[in-house]
Amino acid sequence: MKRYKYLIKGQVQGVGFRPFVYKSALDFKLAGFVKNDINGVEIEAEGEQKDIELFEESLRLKLPPLARIDEIQKTEIEPLLKKGFAIIQSSDDSKTSYKSALIPPDTATCQECLADIKDEKNRKYHNYFATNCTNCGPRYSIVKTVPYDRKNTSMQKFKMCNSCEEEYNNPLNRRYHAQPISCNNCGPSLSLFRGDKKVDIAQKEIIQKVASLIEEGNILAIKGIGGFHIVCDASNDEAIKKLREFKHRPTKPFAIMCKDLKQIKALAYVNEKEEQLLTCKEAPIVILKKLTCNHISSLLAPNIDRIGCFLPYTALHHLLFVHVQNPIVATSANLGDEPIIISAENIFKKLPFVDFTLDFDREIINGVDDSLVQVIDDKTQILRLARGYAPKVIKLPFKSEKKILAVGANQ
Numbered sequence: 117m118k119r120y121k122y123l124i125k126g127q128v129q130g131v132g133f134r135p136f137v138y139k140s141a142l143d144f145k146l147a148g149f150v151k152n153d154i155n156g157v158e159i160e161a162e163g164e165q166k167d168i169e170l171f172e173e174s175l176r177l178k179l180p181p182l183a184r185i186d187e188i189q190k191t192e193i194e195p196l197l198k199k200g201f202a203i204i205q206s207s208d209d210s211k212t213s214y215k216s217a218l219i220p221p222d223t224a225t226c227q228e229c230l231a232d233i234k235d236e237k238n239r240k241y242h243n244y245f246a247t248n249c250t251n252c253g254p255r256y257s258i259v260k261t262v263p264y265d266r267k268n269t270s271m272q273k274f275k276m277c278n279s280c281e282e283e284y285n286n287p288l289n290r291r292y293h294a295q296p297i298s299c300n301n302c303g304p305s306l307s308l309f310r311g312d313k314k315v316d317i318a319q320k321e322i323i324q325k326v327a328s329l330i331e332e333g334n335i336l337a338i339k340g341i342g343g344f345h346i347v348c349d350a351s352n353d354e355a356i357k358k359l360r361e362f363k364h365r366p367t368k369p370f371a372i373m374c375k376d377l378k379q380i381k382a383l384a385y386v387n388e389k390e391e392q393l394l395t396c397k398e399a400p401i402v403i404l405k406k407l408t409c410n411h412i413s414s415l416l417a418p419n420i421d422r423i424g425c426f427l428p429y430t431a432l433h434h435l436l437f438v439h440v441q442n443p444i445v446a447t448s449a450n451l452g453d454e455p456i457i458i459s460a461e462n463i464f465k466k467l468p469f470v471d472f473t474l475d476f477d478r479e480i481i482n483g484v485d486d487s488l489v490q491v492i493d494d495k496t497q498i499l500r501l502a503r504g505y506a507p508k509v510i511k512l513p514f515k516s517e518k519k520i521l522a523v524g525a526n527q
């Protein structure tokens with residue numbers, strides 16, 4: 117019998133890493149435990165040497181989609197000769213030590229969650245705007261501190277219903293330890309405001325109402341993952357003209373969100389690489405070459421042959437596009453070059469031209485803009501590294517003696 121202790125650094129919290137370790141340990145009949153700690157994940161694994169080697173191989177080769185290992189420290193320790201493998205609670209005892217655990221970026225809604233929200237028989241998630249799982253949903257934008265556990269996020273105030281708790285505690289469930297887990301019965305809810313006055317409307321009617329407000333030519337603020345978007349119908353010249361006047365932005369292009377890839381391809385050229393970027397889990401805005409078409413207003417990106425397009429990346433966006441037929445302008449809600457607005461109160465205060473605001477009560481802790489990318493000579497160029505990509509760790513190709521802080525200009 118051998119027992120090893122592993123300290124693992126990288127993107128290993130909030131990405132289904134512990135249940136993955138748990139399942140692998142069961143597969144190879146190992147005893148021990150796995151837990152999050154302030155610097156990453158700690159594992160102790162005990163078993164036959166050959167099984168331990170297979171376990172290590174699975175750590176390297178079969179990681180969950182959002183996980184990434186940057187460093188493994190391994191030490192041999194005394195076997196305890198006990199049976200069973202457990203996932204144990206995070207330790208807070210090293211509060212004073214250096215907090216270097218990585219927080220994963222926010223990730224676009226996955227296909228399985230999309231299927232859940234469309235499934236009429238699924239009472240928990242059908243039409244639920246905040247559906248997420250271990251493989252998708254908000255992360256960085258809702259985190260207050262590490263380790264990445266629900267109590268350290270803005271989901272802390274929502275008490276899980278029994279069914280969510282069951283999913284959360286079952287290592288074999290897709291939502292095992294998905295910290296923002298919530299459903300129609302227990303999670304955040306939507307509110308609609310006209311100006312700063314709350315509209316009296318039933319929860320299940322809000323999204324359809326918002327869709328018709330967009331189609332009627334209103335300007336809306338809609339809460340997303342890392343901030344609010346200013347939204348209007350991208351084919352409505354009047355609405356866009358109004359928005360340009362209010363934002364004092366006479367010609368700067370507005371990005372548009374489209375229902376699906378087909379809708380984007382009707383208004384821009386999309387090559388293979390651009391298609392991959394549009395549909396990847398980071399879901400950035402991709403700058404594309406415009407086609408001559410009349411589906412969208414010529415005022416969106418006047419005088420240039422490019423247009424920034426992106427796809428829905430939250431369950432709320434997907435539900436909105438069940439009712440909205442045209443592409444929508446979805447530009448960051450901010451004043452001039454100020455950071456993106458993350459609360460409805462600041463929309464009311466700073467952007468009084470907004471006709472309606474769609475808000476929900478899961479607080480955004482860290483504002484994060486949409487990322488912006490383009491493909492040049494078949495290479496991806498990231499113009500704004502934000503939602504989906506940030507926080508990002510870059511390993512230097514050399515060792516630095518000094519601590520360096522380097523910051524660049526916006527874009």
Ligand SMILES: [Zn+2]
Pocket residue numbers: 225226227228229230248249250251252253
């Ligand atoms: Zn998911």
Ligand SMILES: [Zn+2]
Pocket residue numbers: 276277278279280281298299300301302303
């Ligand atoms: Zn629930």
